[in-house]
Amino acid sequence: MNWTIYQTLLWIHIFLAINWVGGLLFVGWGVFPLLKIFPLQDARRTIKAIMKHSHYLFTMIGAGVILTGILLGTWLGPVKSFGMIWQTHYGIVWFSALIIGVLTLIWGTFIGYPYAMRVLSEGTIWEAASTGDYTPLIRSLAGLVFVESVEGAGFIVLLTLMLML
Structure with missing residues (x-):
C-alpha cells in the first residue's frame, strides 16, 4: 500500500514540477519572444495579462511541488527525525532542495513577478519606445531578465540536487 501511495505522490510531484518549470519557461522563452x-x-498588454492570470497558478503549483517533496522525504521517505537531515547524504540533499525550492518560490512570487509587473506598468518607458527611443525599455527588460534568471538558476540547482538522490 505505501509503495502505491509513494509512486502516486512521486508522479504528482514530478508532474507539478514539470508544470512549474515548464510553464515559466514557456512564458519566458516562448511567449515573450513571440511578442x-x-x-x-499590444505585446505589453498581452504579456501583462498572461502573467497576471498565470502567476497564482504557478505559485500554487510550486507550493504543490514543495509540499509533495516534503511528504516524499519524510512521511514516505527516509527522513524520520531532524538528526537524519544532517547525518545522511539523502537528508542533506533533501533539505538543500527544500530550502532552494522555497527560496525559488518566494523569489518568483515576491520579487520576480512584482518586478515584471512594474516594468510592464511603467508607462513612460513604453511611450518612449513607441516614439523610437528603445533604450529605457531595453534597460528595463534586461533588468527583468536578470531578476527572473534567479528563478531559472533555482530550477537548475533543484534539478541537480534531485539527480544526486
Whole structure:
C-alpha cells in the first residue's frame, strides 16, 4: 500500500514540477519572444495579462511541488527525525532542495513577478519606445531578465540536487 501511495505522490510531484518549470519557461522563452511580432502596446498588454492570470497558478503549483517533496522525504521517505537531515547524504540533499525550492518560490512570487509587473506598468518607458527611443525599455527588460534568471538558476540547482538522490 505505501509503495502505491509513494509512486502516486512521486508522479504528482514530478508532474507539478514539470508544470512549474515548464510553464515559466514557456512564458519566458516562448511567449515573450513571440511578442516581437506584435505592435508594442499590444505585446505589453498581452504579456501583462498572461502573467497576471498565470502567476497564482504557478505559485500554487510550486507550493504543490514543495509540499509533495516534503511528504516524499519524510512521511514516505527516509527522513524520520531532524538528526537524519544532517547525518545522511539523502537528508542533506533533501533539505538543500527544500530550502532552494522555497527560496525559488518566494523569489518568483515576491520579487520576480512584482518586478515584471512594474516594468510592464511603467508607462513612460513604453511611450518612449513607441516614439523610437528603445533604450529605457531595453534597460528595463534586461533588468527583468536578470531578476527572473534567479528563478531559472533555482530550477537548475533543484534539478541537480534531485539527480544526486
